[in-house]
Amino acid sequence: MKKTRKIRVKVFGLIRDGNRIFVSEDYDSVKQQKYYRALGGSIEFGETSCAALEREFQEEIQAELKNIRYRGCLENLFTLEGKPGHEIVQVYECEFIDPKFYQLQELVFIEPTHNSQHKALWIDISRVKSGELRLVPEEFCDYL
Incomplete structure (x- = not known):
């Protein structure tokens, strides 16, 4: 039986601090690329x-x-770990209530749905705009 692919509906929070944005870091093992x-x-x-x-x-x-x-x-059409994906993303700009988050170098957390470990950190917007760091989906860069 053929597996039905679904469009996922997501929400992302854009949090800025000067010339930095708060993001999670991950790795696509098929592309051998950090994003x-x-x-x-x-x-x-x-x-x-x-x-x-x-x-x-x-x-x-x-x-x-x-x-x-x-x-x-x-709207984001992408390939992750060699598999196609499709998502509709609502984008919000927001701020942390607790100022401690603005002082962090990085924060390791467990993503509950997949029980996988991830790292959140601040990255410089200029490194994204120069192409040095890959921010996904690419269209998200339009909000910077």
Whole structure:
């Protein structure tokens, strides 16, 4: 039986601090490439995208958000670990309530859905714009 692929609906939080943005770091073993992505995750049935954003930050790094502002929506067609993906992403700009998050060098966290370990850190926007660091989805860069 053929497996049905689904479009995933996600929400990402854009958090800035001067010329830095807060992201998670990951690695695609098929492409042998490191990449960065804003924190967030899937929106559950019956949940608003804003509520999902707050839940995801709470689940992943135990952080509360403030000044949450809707920025837009993007569509992302991609390949990860050799498999095609398709997602619709709601983008919000926001801030951490607790100032300790702005002082972090990096934070290791467990992503609850896949029980996988990830690292969150601040990266310089100029390193993304120069192409030195790969931020995904690429269209997310339009919000920087």
